[in-house]
Amino acid sequence: MSDSDLIPRAAGGDPAAFQALVERHRPMVYRVAYQFAGNHHDAEDIAQDVFLKVFRSLDRFRYDAQLTSWLYRIVMNACIDHRRRQKSGGWVPGEEAEGTLLNMPEESPGPEARAYGGEIGQALEAEIGRLPAGQRVIFIMRHHQGLKLTEIAEALGLAEGTVKRQLHAAVHRLRHALTRANVLASANGAAGGGA
Amino acid sequence: MTCGLLERGTIELYWYGELSQGERDEARRHLDRCLECRQALHDIEIIAAALAERPEVASPPGGDWSRFMAELSAAVAAEPRPKRTPPAESVTRAGRHRLVPYLASAALLALVTMSVFTLVRGRSATPPDGFRADVVMDVSFEARPPSLPDPALVSLSDQHFQRSKLVLLGLTTRDTAAPAAEDWEYERDLAATLLQDTRLYRRAVEEHGMTGLADVLRDLEMVLLQTSMSEGPDRESLEGIQRLIRRRDLLTRMSVVHAGGF
Numbered sequence: 001m002s003d004s005d006l007i008p009r010a011a012g013g014d015p016a017a018f019q020a021l022v023e024r025h026r027p028m029v030y031r032v033a034y035q036f037a038g039n040h041h042d043a044e045d046i047a048q049d050v051f052l053k054v055f056r057s058l059d060r061f062r063y064d065a066q067l068t069s070w071l072y073r074i075v076m077n078a079c080i081d082h083r084r085r086q087k088s089g090g091w092v093p094g095e096e097a098e099g100t101l102l103n104m105p106e107e108s109p110g111p112e113a114r115a116y117g118g119e120i121g122q123a124l125e126a127e128i129g130r131l132p133a134g135q136r137v138i139f140i141m142r143h144h145q146g147l148k149l150t151e152i153a154e155a156l157g158l159a160e161g162t163v164k165r166q167l168h169a170a171v172h173r174l175r176h177a178l179t180r181a182n183v184l185a186s187a188n189g190a191a192g193g194g195a
Numbered sequence: 196m197t198c199g200l201l202e203r204g205t206i207e208l209y210w211y212g213e214l215s216q217g218e219r220d221e222a223r224r225h226l227d228r229c230l231e232c233r234q235a236l237h238d239i240e241i242i243a244a245a246l247a248e249r250p251e252v253a254s255p256p257g258g259d260w261s262r263f264m265a266e267l268s269a270a271v272a273a274e275p276r277p278k279r280t281p282p283a284e285s286v287t288r289a290g291r292h293r294l295v296p297y298l299a300s301a302a303l304l305a306l307v308t309m310s311v312f313t314l315v316r317g318r319s320a321t322p323p324d325g326f327r328a329d330v331v332m333d334v335s336f337e338a339r340p341p342s343l344p345d346p347a348l349v350s351l352s353d354q355h356f357q358r359s360k361l362v363l364l365g366l367t368t369r370d371t372a373a374p375a376a377e378d379w380e381y382e383r384d385l386a387a388t389l390l391q392d393t394r395l396y397r398r399a400v401e402e403h404g405m406t407g408l409a410d411v412l413r414d415l416e417m418v419l420l421q422t423s424m425s426e427g428p429d430r431e432s433l434e435g436i437q438r439l440i441r442r443r444d445l446l447t448r449m450s451v452v453h454a455g456g457f
Contacts, residue, residue, distance in 0.1 A: 027253040034252040120245040159435030168204030175238050
């Protein structure tokens with residue numbers, strides 16, 4: 001049964017239809033949440049939050065949109081909300097601008113994240129954790145979901161130019177942080193001096 | 196001095212395969228003669244190679260979804276039953292306008308505004324171990340019945356709406372051919388500040404089933420998000436935001452809702 005068949009049934013209160021939707025989309029939601037959060041505990045919290053919002057909003061879903069695009073937006077917002085709660089433990093509107101609120105590194109990566117990549121992998125993990133939430137979501141969608149810039153722009157409801165700039169800013173920031181930490185320099189040395 | 200192509204992100208787009216054939220050929224020729232860009236490309240390759248080793252985690256530990264599904268079921272069961280409303284595509288603008296008298300109720304406005312403050316208080320308080328902040332928030336919604344409208348709170352929501360409209364008007368009337376950097380900076384900062392309050396108001400009205408106002412606030416949120424994430428006064432970003440405001444007929448809808456009681 002397709003999403004467009006399941007959505008009206010779930011919106012009408014059919015628990016089996018809602019469960020089928022969750023089971024179909026939970027790997028994507030969890031994958032993005034984990035890439036964002038870096039540990040199971042927070043990824044589960046984010047994914048729970050996402051599906052609860054989906055449940056609350058199904059009757060307002062616009063059928064001219066892809067469910068996955070809609071879900072991406074919800075995941076992005078859930079990631080940002082989660083980070084805000086994590087940072088402040090309480091939050092007052094107008095306290096800080098969106099872009100600067102979300103700049104805290106993760107507390108600790110999960111075992112899968114800790115196991116990968118040696119020196120570069122560890123440094124990269126830490127730097128990804130320091131990216132502002134918007135840049136991080138775009139970076140993850142490009143690198144881990146393999147989405148084209150136009151697809152990211154559509155999914156997030158952003159102009160393609162904005163996505164390009166945020167992605168550029170993320171890569172620029174990672175390059176410079178890794179260079180400062182001498183990780184890229186050593187990798188370049190190991191690779192024979194680069195281009 | 197940094198190479199212009201590198202500065203503009205062209206080298207990353209080259210690596211991502213996001214350039215047209217002509218741009219790609221040009222970038223390749225440039226790379227042959229620019230050591231800095233070759234070095235940057237090599238850095239990106241190293242980062243990508245390291246990222247490729249980053250684990251793909253698409254399920255809880257051991258692939259066991261049972262606890263996750265049980266918690267979700269419990270959370271869903273605690274929600275009010277979904278209303279059997281027609282899908283959003285069939286809600287016409289006329290239908291939205293019929294909601295205006297409903298939105299005009301001063302008591303409801305006070306309720307929404309107070310809910311926002313209740314929500315903020317719920318979030319400001321540190322929840323006890325094992326409790327999620329949003330669960331605490333939901334309980335506080337139920338525990339606090341609406342009381343008489345507070346003029347100060349009503350005034351606050353009115354100010355928020357007015358300021359949002361001013362930002363939208365500023366964005367709509369801005370000349371895309373020569374957007375001024377200072378104005379843009381101001382609007383971007385203001386949009387970032389208003390975004391958080393808008394999100395709170397939107398959630399509060401959703402909690403109260405005020406779908407018409409929630410639709411307006413959701414679209415406003417989208418415009419504010421795009422504005423706050425834009426980095427400079429460039430034509431493409433501004434045109435995109437202006438298109439979005441026009442397509443959603445946002446200024447008109449905000450005026451209608453505002454005239455109805457905000």
